[in-house]
Amino acid sequence: MMTADFLKERVAAIATMHRKERAIAPILAEKLAIRSIVPQNFNTDRFGTFTREIKRKGTQIETARLKAIAAIELTGETLAIASEGSFGPHPAIPFLPSNREVVLLHDRTMDLEVIGEAISTKTNYSHRRVSSVEEALAFAENIGFPEHGLVAIVGDRENEEIFKGINNSEQLADIIETGIARSADKKVHLETDMRAHFNPLRLQVIEQATLDLIRKLECSCPECDWPGFDVIERKAGLPCEWCHLPTSLMLAEIHGCKKCGFKQEVLFPQGRKTANPGECHYCNP
Ligand SMILES: [Zn+2]
Ligand SMILES: [Zn+2]
Structure with a gap:
């Protein structure tokens, strides 16, 4: 059985700038003896962000594929892993918020693409407009701050300013105070920072999707032995x-x-x- 043996001891470029490799690399190392590298200066934000400055083009899987190909081109490696997350209602239980993560493996030498996937309802995806520091701190506590970070959007539509990765109370209080003073309705928009390095819950789902990827690699076609025989x-x-x-x-x-x-x-x-x-x-x- 050749089951993904050609991946053993290869080098994979992980297309991330948000330290997702902390969830992905240990699993690749343990299961496939793959050594991971993270390309320097890899700006994944150009593929779309959660903080809405840049809208994502294409579907979640298409975006992951574009990231993987970009990482291959940037590093000159032949193997890349990319992940892409989305947040929205659970597909089977529409009123329940959920986080879907895909982890895509692209091997240029074998022309192989395999996609791992995980859906979790354990997500802290949330937002609120607050009008005081106390209200902001209460919201922060609810979403698991400071291990989970926050994003604040301050000011009015014409001249709004975005603060990302807020992860301590003094910094949060400062932003809320100045933000309240600056906006016409005396409110600040707060939302959970969903980037992986500010969101431990998301990292856990990325880990699950990576394990699903390994499972799929290990299922090979009964006819030709090609890995990724899947639904x-x-x-x-x-x-x-x-x-x-x-x-x-x-x-x-x-x-x-x-x-x-x-x-x-x-x-x-x-x-x-x-x-x-x-x-x-x-x-x-
Ligand atoms: Zn019946
Ligand atoms: Zn086959």
Whole structure:
């Protein structure tokens, strides 16, 4: 089994300037004996930021791919890892905020791309307009300050100023006081700093996505042994236990190979062969 053996003892450029390598590099070293380097002067902000000065172009995965290719070009290495995060409602539970991280591996010599992914509802993503230092400190305490940093946006729309990476109380109090004095409505916009080096919760999700990447690398195609044999499609239609009609629950996953195109259907991926009548549209409309 060649399972990702060609990655062993290679050098990977990690496309980050926010110390995400602290989450990614130890796992690569332990599982694949990959040595990581971080390119100097790699400005990932040009691919989009959370603090909205630069809008992200393209999807999360496209952005990660662009970062990985840029890191390869900058360092002259042939292997790169990039990660990209997003925040929004959980895909299955819309009212729950969540953090989705993707970690993408791009190997230029093998023309291989494998994507690890993790979704967590353990996120402190939050914002508030505050009108006093006390209110700001209470909000800060709630989001896990100072281990988790804050961003403050001060002033009015025409001349606003952004302070990032705020991680001590005196600094926060200063910014709030001057900010209140400067804005027409006497308020300052505060939000959680979601950059990885100011957000330990995010680093944990990046770690999970890196482990998922390793798992996917270890799944190889039964036909050609190419790594990254993974789910490419999901089919709903698990039959109801009573009436046997298809429900919206998952019936099968299709795993596919990006190299030779081989596909394999895996029935009952969640370990259940029937749906509960309570989950059936006909038995429990
Ligand atoms: Zn039914
Ligand atoms: Zn294959």
